[in-house]
Amino acid sequence: MEERELVERASAGEAEAFGELVSRYQNRVFHLAFGFTRDRAAADDLAQEIFLKAYLALPGFRGKSEFSTWLYRLAINHIKDYLRKMKKKMKREEPLEEARVKLVSDESEMTQEEEELMEKRRKLLEKVMATLPEKYRIILTLRDIEGLSYEEIASILGTSLGTVDSRLHRARKLLREKMEPYLRQEGRIS
Amino acid sequence: MNCRQAERRLLRSFDGRITAEERKKLEDHIRHCSRCARLQTEYKTLLSWIKPDQVPEPLPDFRERLEKKIASLGRPEPEIIWQPVLVQAATIALIGLIILSGLMIFLQVGKSMAFSQTEALIFQENPFPEVQQILNETQLEQRNLRLMFSSLEVQELRRPLP
Numbered sequence: 001m002e003e004r005e006l007v008e009r010a011s012a013g014e015a016e017a018f019g020e021l022v023s024r025y026q027n028r029v030f031h032l033a034f035g036f037t038r039d040r041a042a043a044d045d046l047a048q049e050i051f052l053k054a055y056l057a058l059p060g061f062r063g064k065s066e067f068s069t070w071l072y073r074l075a076i077n078h079i080k081d082y083l084r085k086m087k088k089k090m091k092r093e094e095p096l097e098e099a100r101v102k103l104v105s106d107e108s109e110m111t112q113e114e115e116e117l118m119e120k121r122r123k124l125l126e127k128v129m130a131t132l133p134e135k136y137r138i139i140l141t142l143r144d145i146e147g148l149s150y151e152e153i154a155s156i157l158g159t160s161l162g163t164v165d166s167r168l169h170r171a172r173k174l175l176r177e178k179m180e181p182y183l184r185q186e187g188r189i190s
Numbered sequence: 191m192n193c194r195q196a197e198r199r200l201l202r203s204f205d206g207r208i209t210a211e212e213r214k215k216l217e218d219h220i221r222h223c224s225r226c227a228r229l230q231t232e233y234k235t236l237l238s239w240i241k242p243d244q245v246p247e248p249l250p251d252f253r254e255r256l257e258k259k260i261a262s263l264g265r266p267e268p269e270i271i272w273q274p275v276l277v278q279a280a281t282i283a284l285i286g287l288i289i290l291s292g293l294m295i296f297l298q299v300g301k302s303m304a305f306s307q308t309e310a311l312i313f314q315e316n317p318f319p320e321v322q323q324i325l326n327e328t329q330l331e332q333r334n335l336r337l338m339f340s341s342l343e344v345q346e347l348r349r350p351l352p
Binding site for chain 2 (some may be wrong): 015021026027031034035038040041043047048052121122125135140143150165169172176179
């Protein structure tokens with residue numbers, strides 16, 4: 001069935017049509033959420049909440065954009081709320097400096113345990129990403145994790161292609177600057 | 191090409207958003223610039239780290255769990271459908287009210303500049319026709335005499351009773 005027809009039917013209250021839309025997009029929405037949380041259970045909860053919101057808001061969808069763009073926009077707005085809630089929590093967690101010290105002190109083990117190193121990298125990157133301004137974090141996730149095109153990102157965020165280009169540039173630059181000590185350390189180790 | 195331009199093009203190159211000519215210039219620059227060569231390595235490493243190696247699937251029965259939640263919610267209320275329209279209507283009504291209030295105040299100010307009902311009556315219908323008759327008298331002596339007599343009449347009226 002065509003997506004437009006599914007959306008119309010779902011808007012009219014047809015549960016089966018909405019279920020079909022969920023099946024089509026659940027992985028994409030889940031992956032988007034996972035890009036921010038890096039936690040399966042949390043991403044699953046977020047994705048469920050996003051679809052619930054979509055279900056409630058669907059009658060208001062006028063079809064001015066693609067359904068996928070509309071859903072992504074809704075997801076991003078929901079994730080923004082989630083990130084704001086998590087921000088306070090993150091402050092209470094282990095500070096970045098402490099994580100860096102641990103990485104350095106475990107140097108000998110890292111060379112031996114590749115898997116452990118990967119896990120440490122992941123956590124470190126997650127922490128650094130969390131310190132980035134929200135708009136940079138979002139654009140990095142949409143482009144570098146989700147692999148969306150500039151055009152799709154511009155449409156989702158309601159910005160121009162030029163803004164996507166410059167924001168992505170600043171975001172990657174800032175991320176590299178923050179990660180520079182660890183990147184150099186990695187270069188020395190490997 | 192300076193290092194700043196090279197970094198911008200380097201980042202665009204990861205998204206395939208540079209021309210063949212730009213790519214050639216970038217490669218030439220990187221070949222001769224150790225700083226930019228290091229940046230290229232760091233960015234490549236970073237972008238490989240940022241993408242999760244394994245993206246898990248949602249937890250089992252994602253759709254079924256969602257359908258249960260939806261069933262407990264029921265259909266969205268029609269108000270939700272009309273909410274944006276209602277908000278727009280309320281905004282327009284508020285703006286209209288403000289304009290109307292402004293107009294009324296403006297008209298009220300204009301009105302206060304006009305004659306009041308009493309003033310208009312005085313100007314339209316002379317309340318003292320006898321005075322007007324005196325003033326209309328063409329002969330000066332006659333007019334003065336009439337004024338004198340009329341003033342006496344007034345004084346008599348005001349004279350206190352013995």
